[in-house]
Amino acid sequence: MYPDLHLYIAGEWRRARTDMAVLNPATEEEIGRLPRAEIDDLDDALEAAEKGFRLWRRTSPRERADTILRAAAIMRERGEEIARAITLEHGKPLAQARAEVIRGAEFFEWDAGEAMRTYGRIIPAADGNKIAVHHQPAGVVAAFSPWNFPMSQPARKVAGALASGCSIILKAAEETPAGAIHIARAFEAAGLPPGVLNLVFGDPAEISSHLIPAEPVRLVAFTGSTAVGRHLTTLASENMTPVLMELGGHAPVIVCEDTDVEAAAIAGAVRKMRNAGQVCTSPTRFFVHESIFDRFADAFTERAAATVVGDGTQQGTEMGPLANERRVPMLTGLIEDAVSHGADLRTGGKRRGDRGYFLEPTVLANVPDAARIMQEEPFGPVAVLNPVPSLDAAIEAANAVPFGLAGYAFTNRADHIDRMIDEVEVGNLSINTLEASLPETPFGGVKSSGYGREGGTEGLERYMTVKNVWHSARIA
Structure with missing residues (x-):
């Protein structure tokens, strides 16, 4: 073929x-x-x-x-x-x-x-x-x-x-x-x-x-x-x-306290692993209200760890390998750096198998700002989950990188939505969905x-x- x-x-x-x-x-x-x-x-x-x-x-x-x-x-x-x-x-x-x-x-x-x-x-x-x-x-x-x-x-x-x-x-x-x-x-x-x-x-x-x-x-x-x-x-x-x-992007996801926690977590984990995370709009930095953080992190980690990884030609595979050899050490280096700065490795983090460029679906929690992954787009199956005390803190964290391609949010409050439309610095903002682009919609970024x-x-x-x-x- x-x-x-x-x-x-x-x-x-x-x-x-x-x-x-x-x-x-x-x-x-x-x-x-x-x-x-x-x-x-x-x-x-x-x-x-x-x-x-x-x-x-x-x-x-x-x-x-x-x-x-x-x-x-x-x-x-x-x-x-x-x-x-x-x-x-x-x-x-x-x-x-x-x-x-x-x-x-x-x-x-x-x-x-x-x-x-x-x-x-x-x-x-x-x-x-x-x-x-x-x-x-x-x-x-x-x-x-x-x-x-x-x-x-x-x-x-x-x-x-x-x-x-x-x-x-x-x-x-x-x-x-x-x-x-x-x-x-x-x-x-x-x-x-x-x-x-x-x-x-x-x-x-x-x-x-x-x-x-x-x-x-x-x-x-x-x-x-x-x-x-x-x-x-x-x-x-x-x-x-x-x-x-x-x-490039480094897409933030703001998860407000009024949302359906488990549904948002599962949707986020599934979309994060799509295309092995090799998507410029891939949701990567999850800023979750502290009152729901533990529930969200548990559900997200469970679904990410359950991702079926394998050869893309095999029925039932949800995530294939990374596209090339150089992606593996680049991503494991980011993961190791985050852990060395005190991040909690919830699941994954290692190369998988001895043939092919497979990496385990990886979830990092409580990642300090000093870790490289907070500023560098991983472009792989690695998610960062951090608690935030308020929407103000979430927006500040979302905007704290030089990138502004896609951003996401889960909330049912109109005032939260209005604020994020005004203040989140991205070219594409999606509310209660992780879709970012259609042929009929303009797609592109701001900042870097x-x-x-x-x-x-x-x-x-x-x-x-x-x-x-x-x-x-x-x-x-």
Whole structure:
């Protein structure tokens, strides 16, 4: 079920002089060889994207939408094949991979519809003047997607670019390339003109340093760590190239004393372990009112410890391995540091088994602020539970990190909700649910979690420029 891996440039699949191994993180076995793009390949992609843009920008929104919808339908038809490939390369349970394919198709379907509603407007003017506002595609997009959602993350960027009339060069994750490969295959089958979508893999630093300063590139779209996002933003700033940055998070969860304690705890534990915690919006720092803390911590720990961990291809698996080898020592280091500072290790904390990159679901309680995990996003199946005496203290703790992507709260009090809407510093706030994003909603962060939005009408606008046009009835 795993696809042959190629670069996709100017409507053609190609190999390269060198390649790299793609591993199954559950077994550590090689499942594919991925070609590494060289400078010549990148130059070909830039030339193809420039030609593709000239054609695609002249294609009507209806025709663009029809092509995108055909591709989305093909992805749905091939859903089982795509999902199995994602599970093999990433490790997530097959049920979660299937859901990811559906979500990826939904991004394309939403943006295809929204592309036909990118209206301008007429501004009334005096003296017979006519003033119109036009929305136009930005140009060639250089996009970079991460490994944690191999299909839905690149789908967001490809959907926004193609729906708005841009062409795109996508550098998808080398560790999990199959999702992007399947997207390109679907668009090829749907009849997308050559050069509108190009797909490359290789050395991330070499690719970004070559593509971002290139003259045809008019937008850089990136999802990944804050450190890399800052670097790419600096590269883009040298040419005044706009950027769309969806960066790291460290999501707080405020649990008020009036909530259903056990229900909130179980929901939090289940969502924390989804995708092995490798989600930028994963609930991580739980600030629980002290009057209910013990009940919440007991229920949360019990459900987390009961998580079924194993190979994602096996029925009943709830959590697969971490996506790569380097994640294991990074996470165990954070856990050990927290314990050394006095945190209570409620469950987990160790690597699991002797094959594959498995980590036990881990719960830390009463973690001091001095512990690294209070400031560093773990990006793994590790939850922090801390008691707080009041909503004031919870909001202060929630805002005490440089990140502001997603935040959550459990409460039934309208005054608590109003305060958190006003004061919690995040781009996405969810009350009594741990859902943070849909195709039709704008998604993005504040502070060090980036800027710009993906999804919704706001997301599509990021791939467009605004032109103000004056037409005077006579020469002034």
